[in-house]
Amino acid sequence: QVQLVESGGGSVQAGGSLRLSCAASGSTYWRECMAWFRQAPGKEREGVAAMHTGGGRTVYADSVKGRFTISQDNTENTLYLQMNSLKSEDTAMYYCAADRGGVCYSAYVLDHSDFGYWGQGTQVTVSS
8 A cells, every 4th residue: 555665875984974765655544654764783673764745743852863864845745864874873774764644653663563564774984
């Protein structure tokens, strides 16, 4: 019902920037809440940021506040993650996720288990 395709990953030096994109298609109901997650080798999947596509709540993990910005372009059905001041600990596979709008109003919105639709991921590598 929902298809998500990430792009924009790559290798960058610490302090640099990258912008990830997630092209979304399918049911708009099941992508009212969209988010970015990441997973580094040997670590649990971690929520990075989430937003309700109809406006309203936007949530960031403490580790990325002030450095990352989640946004959308409704005309292109695309979700973005602008990442600035990148650190080596930001190195991970980054995933786009989507689900119904109510998920965005949960206290556990950055808990990956609440999202039913996932992209294939895009790798971000930050070298120090």
